[in-house]
Structure formats: structure tokens, C-alpha cells
Amino acid sequence: MIAMGTLSEIRDIFYSGAHAFRGDKELANEIAFLIDNGYLGLKRIIICDKRALITTIEDMSSGIDAHDDASGGGITHMGLKVNN
Secondary structure, eight states, X not given: OOOHHHHHHHHHHHOOSSSXXXXXXXXXXXXXXXXXXXXXXXXXXXXXXXXXXXXXXXHHHTTSOOOGXXXXXXXXXXXXXXXO
């Protein structure tokens, strides 16, 4: 049996936006199973402050700060690079 807390954490790793999880639920279930049964460990670390990320994304979207040094990926990916 998969603990719902573990499954929620796994979903947050792959998608933590404002919309419903759209990833591969089967894969998330398999990872949660491995964690719940001691085959994998899960330790939460913060790679970026969420408020700083949102501010950076808004600034980049409005052209305030282009951050050319963080090219590649979507704007949220670039925002993570800048704030990490």
C-alpha cells in the first residue's frame, strides 16, 4: 500500500505548479512504492525560494530582466537557474 503523503511528495517533485498533476501517475506510484518499502530514500531539499522564483519569472515574462545567461528550457526552468 502506498502512503498518500509519499505519493503527494513524488508528484510535487515532478510538478508543483498551480494546475493538477499531469505526469505519469503509474511512474509516480512506482517511485512511492519503492520509498514506502525502503528501497529508495526521499529527502526534501529546497533548491529555490518559491517567492523569489515567482518574482523572477514575472520579471522575465515582462522583459524587466532577460537573464541571457540562463538560456535553455522554458521560462520557469530559466528562473530556477537564476535563483539557484
